[in-house]
Amino acid sequence: MIRLLHFRAGYLLLLLACALLPAGAAQVRVPAGRGIVQLEAKQQRREGSVFLADGEVDIRYETLRLRADHVEYDTATGEAAVRGHVRLDIENQHIEASEGRYNIRTGRGSFKNVRGSITVRRRPNPSVLISPNPFSFEAREVERLDQRTYEIHGAWVTVCDPDKPVWRFYAPRATIKLESQARLQGASFRLLGVPVFYLPYATVPLARRQRQSGFLLPQIGSSSRKGVTIGQALYWAPAEWMDMTLGAEYLSRRGVAQNVELRARPWENMRLSSTYFAVNDRGLRGPGGARVPQAGHQSNVSLDAYLPGGWRAVADINQLTSLKFRLAFAETFTEAVNSEVRSSAFVTNNFRGFSLSFSASNYKNFLSAVPETAVVLRAAPSARLSSVEQAPWRRWPVYFGFHASAEALYRSEPGLTTPTAVQRFEVAPRVTIPLRWGPWLGVMPTFTVRSTQYGAQLAGGTVVSQSLRRTTGELTVDVRPPSLARVWQRGETKWKHAVEPLFVYRYVRGVNAFGRFLRFDETDTLTDTNEIEYGVTQRFFRRWPGGAADEVVSWRVAQKHYFDPTFNGAIVPGQRNVFQALNSITPYAFADTPRRFSPVVSDLRVTPGGRYDAQLRMDIDPVRRKVTAVGTLIRIRPYRESFVTLAHFATSAVPALQPRSNQIRALVGYGEMNRLGLNGSFGFSYDINQRFLQNQIVQVSYNGRCCGLGFEYRRLALGPVRSENQFRVALLIANLGTFGSLRRQEKIFE
Structure with a gap:
């Protein structure tokens, strides 16, 4: 009570002192709420509880600053009436007006003939052009309802320069929620002053994060096979951990397409995503005038979750109705030719050196689109238990491990179909004994006994439901001679050249009649073998002063020698042979006859860091005396944001092993789609053997500080199923999105 009396007495004395000040006093300080209102002006006087000030009036209170030519401030209510060159600044908010009223205590007020801005610090977003400009608005009248809300009447809003806006929205009424969004009712979007489209309801994000529910900007394009395309999508973010995009697109020559994208993270250790794309296709007219529909859909569900008890669940489920649908409606060349x-899903738990997992998987590889044929491989359900190498004795370097599995398998292909569930059980214990002779030689032999039981087998090319057992003894000896190294210094940079030889001997016996085993996965491609793999890897390392060493160049050269060229009868002359002993050295098939030597595999990688890196891989076949496979990839960033990517892939083996191919791909460009300034990119894929361009794409965009314009031309040549030209135009509106049909997942600046 005494403190309250002291406060009131001080307050009365302060008011009395202010009342006795002469009319020309420069500053007045008045208590208000939890702070002090500081009022400065060239002229001021007091009438009762009201201060009247004129000439460069400046009021400050906490984070608020209110300036005007004339101010009438009521100390009893905290209300300030302002006129002439009114300017209000509160944190990131700035308002200019001709007149208005503002209550310093409540934060409520109204202003007329307003120009204002709100500064928003936005996170970088690769999908949206981000402008550093503030959110600007002009209005006939603005009401400040509370600390976070403005009501605007007769509003113009933009993120461009308000004096020369390239685009802006007009709305008779708008509501601004700070750190959230601006809601426009009856909005009209105008580009260079010309009305472009009308929206009954629109939102402009003002939060640091760009997640706001609502309709996305429309997309428009043109295609030689789809006709004019017009699409619209709804983005819905009901919670911080979930969002969804629902869209539809009208294809004037084909029909209607639908797409759905869902993303969710219900808790920290779980991520879920799903996509769905479908087309109700009328079909293009064929040579006889009849329509040939290619309708279908594709979907994906992905899950990654860490569960209680150390369990982890992972799923990647994909579905495609037909290869014709993918060839007809895939947006990119890479997707179309896949x-x-x-599909796969599993739950696994790793504990004390053991791993237990339960899984299901499905694999489908289309062989042809018309007529549609495919190879289908399925493993569901599947249970696996394995262990890492563990030593039961401390003094003895003897390590034990094992692998065990039980699965139900299925295979279907033209001319061969197995029962729905072919049982396969396998147990494979192993012993590893690492040995070392001084610092110069390491030898690590591993002994494995593998027993596999099948519920069906092949007999004369026919599936027979008769069990078959395979028991093999396997020996692997990994010999690591000492590596040779030389270290030298040039200037302040240290260099190291290391030469690492490698010898691995493998011996497998017990498979015997390899042709009786059904092929479901790599487990079934085990054959008898007696082989040695030898090679050498050279590495160059560089260490900058005070930094870590990085690998600049690596070059691996390896080859296998087979002491048993027929793999105990597994080789079938005159046809493509693929099994573990062959494809563990190279993924390219090379054996159509008994072989004693594999191709020499050369893999050169140059990664100096910064602007350049390259890779050259070659298979050199000593039997055919030629290069049978070559792959080259070069990536260069020669100047600032420019980039060049060149790739060449070719195979020249006999047609019985795999079709010959010789293709070049190139991508040249500068910048990226949402970068300020001029950006461009050009890419193509060329088939040298067929002498035609498979894919061409040109994309150009120019972005200012508040908007940009993008153009794209794309051509896909996929044989008789699809030959298409696409033309797309996009208007990139800063902080909002893209009006047009250039989408993030389709862009090529990566």
Whole structure:
């Protein structure tokens, strides 16, 4: 009570002192709420509880600053009436007006003939052009309802320069929620002053994060096979951990396409995503005038979750109705030429050196689109238990491990179909004994006994439901001679050249009749073998002063020698042979006859860091005396944001092993789609053997500080199924999105 009396007495004395000040006093300080209102002006006087000030009036209170030519401030209510060159600044908010009223205590007020801005610090977003400009608005009248809300009447809003806006929205009424969004009712979007489209309801994000529910900007394009395309999508973010995009697109020559994208993270250790794309296709007219529909859909569900008890669940489920659908409606060349559909799901737990997992998988590889044929491989359900090498004795370097599995398998292909569930059980214990002779030689032999039981087998090319057992003895000896190294210094940079030889001997016996085993996965491609793999790897390392060493160049050269060229009868002359002993050295098939030597595999990688890196891989076949496979990849960033990517892939083996191919791909460009300034990119894929361009793409965009314009031309040449030209135009609106049909997942600046 005494403190309250002291406060009131001080307050009355302060008011009395202010009242006795002469009319020309420069500053007045008045208590208000939890702070002090400081009022400065050239002229001021007091009438009762009201201060009247004129001439460069400046009021400060906490984070608020209110300036005007004339101010009438009521100390009893905290209300300030302002006129002439009114300017209000509160944190990131700035308002200029001709007149208005503002209550310093409540934060409420109204202003007329307003120009204002709100500064928003936005996170970089690769999908949206981000402008550093503030959110600007002009209005006939603005009401400040509370600390976070403005009501605007007769509003113009933009993120461009308000004096020369390239684009802006007009709305009779708008509501601004700080750190959230601006809601526009009856919005009209105008480009260079010309009305472009009308929206009954629109939102402009003002939060640091760009997640706001609402309709996305429309997309428009043109295609020689789809006709004019017009699409619209709804983005819905009901919670911080979930969002969804629902879209539809009208294709004037084909029909209607639908797409759905869902993302969710219900808790920290779980991520879920799903996509769905479908087309109700009328079909293009064929040579006889009849329509040939290619309708279908594709979907994906991905899950990654860490569960209680050390369990982890992972799923990647994909579905595709037909290869014709993918060839007809895939947006990119890479997606269109992918003939595989993979699905897998598993739960696993790793504990004390053991791993237990339960899984299901499905693999489908389309062989042809018309007529549609495919190879289907399925393993569901599947249970696996394995262990890492563990030593039961401390003094003895003897390590034990094992692998065990039980699975139900299925295979279907033209001319061969197995029962729905072919059982396969396998147990494979192993012993590893690492040995070392001084610092110069290491030898690590591993002994494995593998027993596999099948519920069906092949007999004369026919599946027979008769069990088959395979028991093999396997020996692997890994010999690591000492590496040779030389270290030298040039200037302040240290260099190291290391030469690492490698010898691995493998011996497998017990498979015997390899042709009786059904092929489901790599487990079934085990054959008898007696082989040695030898090679050498050279590495160059560089260490900058005070930094870590990085690998600049690596070059691996390796080859296998087979002491048993027929692999105990597994080789079938005159046809493509693929099994573990062959494809563990190279993924390219090379054996159509008994072989004693594999191709020499050369893999050169140059990664100096910064602007350049390159890779050259070659298979040199000593039997055919030629290069049978070559792959080259070069990536260069010669100047600032410019980039060049060149790739060449070719195979020249006999047609019985795999089709010959010789393709070049190139991508040259500068910048990226949402970068300020001029950006461009050009890419193509050329088939040298067929002498035609498979894919061409040109994309150019120019972005200012508040908007940009993008153009794209794309051509896909996929044989009789699809030959298409696409033309797309996009208007990139800063902080909002893209009006047009250039989408993030389709862009090529990566």
